[in-house]
Structure formats: structure tokens, C-alpha cells
Amino acid sequence: MDTIQDSAQKxxxxxxxxxxxxxxxNIASAALSRLxxxxxENKCxxxxSTLTDAYTNGLQDRLNGDAMGQYFAREHLWFIRKYLEYCKSGVINADRFTLPKLPFPESFVRVINxxxxxxxxxxxxxxxxxxAPKRYAYWLSNHGIASFSDAKVTDLRQFILEDSKNLKSKTIPNFRSELRRFHIxxxxxxxxxxxxxxxxxFKVAIExxxxxxxxxxxxxxxxxxxxLNTAIGKRDYAAIMLGVVLGxxxxxxxxxxxxxIDWRRGEIRIAQHKTxxxxxxxxxxxxxxxxxxYIINGRPKFDDPHVFLSHQAPIRPIKAGSSFGSAYTKYMKSAGINGKGGFYQLRRAVGKNLVVAGVPVTTVSQVLGHTDISNTKQYIALDTRNLKVCALDFDGIRPRRWSE
Incomplete structure (x- = not known):
């Protein structure tokens, strides 16, 4: 019988x-990875069906929130439902998922169109x-403002402050740029x-x-x-070492x-998937x-160029990154490590260790394959030991109205 990972991959x-x-x-993959x-987590x-119902009920509860918060739950529930139908019938129905429209007055719709x-x-x-204009219109209508002409700069500022909390930090500059274009x-x-x-x-500092x-x-x-005596153990160990040592x-x-893998020169050369x-x-x-x-003693004998393969039929390259993430989480739990954590923290550990060792940020950026050095500077904040050295000495500084 297929594991849940195998059926999800199919x-x-x-x-x-x-x-x-x-x-x-990508959305389906993210939804199934969480499932x-x-x-x-529940050792299954x-x-x-019992675990699936419990998980989807949790997503269903999110639908009682505001319309913006419903997007995640709606699309994940939809793809999980399609997955469950596929597990029963072996086919995917032809209907497509469409997100519900944000509710706001027709006066906004005409202007945005x-x-x-x-x-x-x-x-x-x-x-x-x-x-961006649709998010703005939704926020204005929820705050009793019926048209763009009635909005004040204080409303715009408050909207950006509130809505930015729902966006990734890298998305916020583009978000502001789109709103600027719209207001012109x-x-x-x-x-x-x-x-x-x-x-x-006015430049806004983004957290x-x-x-x-x-x-x-x-x-x-x-x-x-x-x-390390099992084939899957050898595979997981090799993958984790690539994260632990090379980031x-x-x-x-x-x-x-x-x-x-260039064994003679002792190098790994790749074209990064992200950049x-x-x-x-x-x-x-x-x-x-x-x-x-892993390659000699654990990897299935299968004609495929990828290093890491599935170990259950049908043999194929590993397509879901959650396979490694789930494995790492499983080992964390076995080790009794609680709290948030994941495979990506291995990459952060590499960056932190390089910074702590005094490696220049430009070199760290090259090792981690960053295209923008600002992405690398965040690792400086993890170097608490040297940050303490940089702390301002308040010796001799007295607050106003200070009394001994």
C-alpha cells in the first residue's frame, strides 16, 4: 500500500x-506537504481519514476569519479534496479552482477596471x-470609506501598515510601487x-x-x-549533510x-533552482x-541522472522538497527536540557560522549563492557574540533628572 508521500506524488x-x-x-504541493x-507528526x-478530517477541520475554522485570511484555507482545502478524490478514483476531475472575489462596492470595481x-x-x-488596488479597496470599504476620492493620506498610511503584516518583506516594496502607480x-x-x-x-523601514x-x-x-545501515538512512544523511556543511x-x-559532482576536482557545480x-x-x-x-550502497539501480531517488515503486527522482523536510522533522522529534525548526535552519546555521568565524559578508553571499548581499546581512544579526561587542557603552550617561 502506498505511503501518503507516494500517493501525493502520484x-x-x-x-x-x-x-x-x-x-x-505549487499550491497543491504546499497543501499536501502540510497534510x-x-x-x-501523528506517527502515521x-x-x-481520521487524521485528514482533523486537519481539514482546522483549515475549515480559518474560513470564519476575514476574507484575506480565507484565501489560504480555501485553496488548500480545494486541492486536498481533489487529492482525496484522486486516491479513490485514480483520476482528477476537470474543474479548476478559482479564489473568491474580495467583496467591495461597485464604485471601486469600476475605477479599478x-x-x-x-x-x-x-x-x-x-x-x-x-x-494592490483591490486590497486597498477592500480595506477602505471595511473602514467605511466609499470611494478613493474620500481616502486621506492617513488612511493610506494605516492601510499599508496593517496590510504589510500579511506580506513577505520582499513583496512590500513592489506593493508600495503598485500603489504609487495607482495613485498617480x-x-x-x-x-x-x-x-x-x-x-x-518617504522611505519606510520594513521589519x-x-x-x-x-x-x-x-x-x-x-x-x-x-x-546509516538502511538505504533511506544513507539518502537522508547525504541530503542533510549537503544542508549542514554546504548550506x-x-x-x-x-x-x-x-x-x-566533480569527484576529481572536489567540487559540486549547480545552477541554482531559485535564482x-x-x-x-x-x-x-x-x-x-x-x-x-549513498550512491554506491543505497541508491536504487535506476537509469536516471538525479542523485536522490524514491525508494518505493515506481522509482523516480524526488520531486517534493517536503520529503527531506519531513525526514529532518522526524529525526528532530526522535531526538526529543521540540519547537519550531526545519531543514532551512541548516542553511542559516552555515551562514551564521561563517559570519561568526569572521568571513566577509561578500564571501558568505557567494557561498550561499545570494544574488543580493542584503539577503546575507541578516546573518550578522545571528552573530550575538560580536553584536555584544558593538553595543553602546552607557557608562557615565545619566538620564535627565537622575538622582543618586
Whole structure:
């Protein structure tokens, strides 16, 4: 009987065969990864109706929130339902998922439609240009403001402050840019008396979350849980070592091919999945030994260029990054490590260790394959030891009205 990971992968493969878009497949993959993780947390490796009902009921509860919060739950519930239907029938029905429209007055709809028609060259641009104005219109209508002309700069500021909490930090600059473009159009077409240019010219400090790095003791405890006498244990160990030592992303690990490993020169050369940029890293002894042991003694004898393969029929390359993430989480739990954590913290540990060792940020950026050095600077915040050295000494500084 298939494991839940295998049945989920078959469903994703079938989605690909029948022509679903990359976006739909990514959403389905994310939804099923969370469902798989929930099963594994409850020590179940096969699809279980009781666990599935409990998980989907939790998603259903999210539908009682505001309309923006419902998007995640609605699309995940839809794809989980399609997956369950596929498990029973072996086919995917032809209907497609569409998100519900945000509710706001028709007066907003007419203006946004005019805007998108005016500034867009095709249907894709019309959708992308409408994204920020629609969120703005929804917020205004929920705050008793019936038209864009009635909105004040204080309303715009409050909207951005509130809505930015629901966006990734990298998305916020683009979000502000789209709103700026929209307000210039509103002014030029006599919908507002101002472009609010003074507001958009003001640089807003965006809070970037500093995600923790895996602790050395935790990593060691996780590795001790891996059974290196099994083929899957050898595979998991090799994959985790690529994250622990080289800081590779899961997306690059699962796509790693045999030809990417230059054993003579002692290098791993890849084109990064996230950025498309080439990256060359040293094949350290520990990583090389882990890969060699898996390839020679654990990897299925199967004609495929990918290093990491599934170990249950049908044999195929690992497509879901959640396979490695779930494995790492499983070993964490076996080691008695509680709290938030995941495979990506291994990459953060590599970045932190390099910064703590005094490696220049530019070099760390190259090792991690960052295209923007600002992505690397966050690792400085993890270097608490040296940050303490930089702290301001308040000795001799007395607050106003200080009394001994």
C-alpha cells in the first residue's frame, strides 16, 4: 500500500500530465506537504481519514476569519479534496479552482477596471496591476470609506501598515510601487486631488524577520537518529549533510545530478533552482563520503541522472522538497527536540557560522549563492557574540533628572 508521500506524488504527477499550471501545482504541493507533515507528526505514514478530517477541520475554522485570511484555507482545502478524490478514483476531475472575489462596492470595481484597462497590455498585466488596488479597496470599504476620492493620506498610511503584516518583506516594496502607480493614475484622471507623492517618497523601514539557525547540539542530535545501515538512512544523511556543511537549499538538493559532482576536482557545480545563477562549492570529505556511500550502497539501480531517488515503486527522482523536510522533522522529534525548526535552519546555521568565524559578508553571499548581499546581512544579526561587542557603552550617561 502506498505511503501518503507516494500517493501525493502520484497526484502531483497526474496534475502535471493533465495540464495544470505551475502555480496550481505549487499550491497543491504546499497543501499536501502540510497534510503529510500532520500525518507524520501523528506517527502515521499512510493516508488516514481520521487524521485528514482533523486537519481539514482546522483549515475549515480559518474560513470564519476575514476574507484575506480565507484565501489560504480555501485553496488548500480545494486541492486536498481533489487529492482525496484522486486516491479513490485514480483520476482528477476537470474543474479548476478559482479564489473568491474580495467583496467591495461597485464604485471601486469600476475605477479599478478602468485603471487596469488603461495601463495594461494583456490579461496577465491586468491581473497583476489590480492586485494592490483591490486590497486597498477592500480595506477602505471595511473602514467605511466609499470611494478613493474620500481616502486621506492617513488612511493610506494605516492601510499599508496593517496590510504589510500579511506580506513577505520582499513583496512590500513592489506593493508600495503598485500603489504609487495607482495613485498617480487616480490623480491624472481626476479621481483624487493628490498623488500622495510625499507619502510614497518617504522611505519606510520594513521589519525583516530574523529566522533562527539550527543549533550545533541539535544538529548533532538529529544526525545521531539516522540509521546509516538502511538505504533511506544513507539518502537522508547525504541530503542533510549537503544542508549542514554546504548550506544548499532543498530545491537544489533534490535536483542535484550525478554529473554535478566533480569527484576529481572536489567540487559540486549547480545552477541554482531559485535564482538560475551558477554556484560552485567544495566537495568536502564528509559530504563526499556521505554521497559516495549513498550512491554506491543505497541508491536504487535506476537509469536516471538525479542523485536522490524514491525508494518505493515506481522509482523516480524526488520531486517534493517536503520529503527531506519531513525526514529532518522526524529525526528532530526522535531526538526529543521540540519547537519550531526545519531543514532551512541548516542553511542559516552555515551562514551564521561563517559570519561568526569572521568571513566577509561578500564571501558568505557567494557561498550561499545570494544574488543580493542584503539577503546575507541578516546573518550578522545571528552573530550575538560580536553584536555584544558593538553595543553602546552607557557608562557615565545619566538620564535627565537622575538622582543618586
Amino acid at each position: 497526484f502531483l504527477d497526474e496534475m502535471n500530465r493533465v495540464g495544470y499550471s505551475i502555480k496550481s501545482k 503529510i507533515h500532520y500525518h507524520l 505514514t499512510q493516508l488516514n 478602468s485603471y487596469t484597462e488603461d495601463v495594461s497590455k494583456n490579461e496577465q498585466q491586468r491581473k497583476s496591476r489590480a492586485w 493614475w487616480l490623480y491624472e484622471n481626476n479621481y483624487t486631488k493628490s498623488t500622495f507623492e510625499e507619502f510614497f517618497d 525583516n524577520k530574523i529566522h533562527p539557525a539550527a543549533l550545533p547540539d541539535d544538529i548533532a542530535a538529529v544526525i545521531r537518529q539516522i540509521n 544548499l537549499r532543498i530545491s537544489d538538493i533534490k535536483k542535484l545530478q550525478l554529473t554535478d 538560475g545563477k551558477p554556484l560552485a562549492l567544495p566537495l568536502t570529505t564528509d559530504v563526499g563520503e556521505a554521497l559516495k556511500d
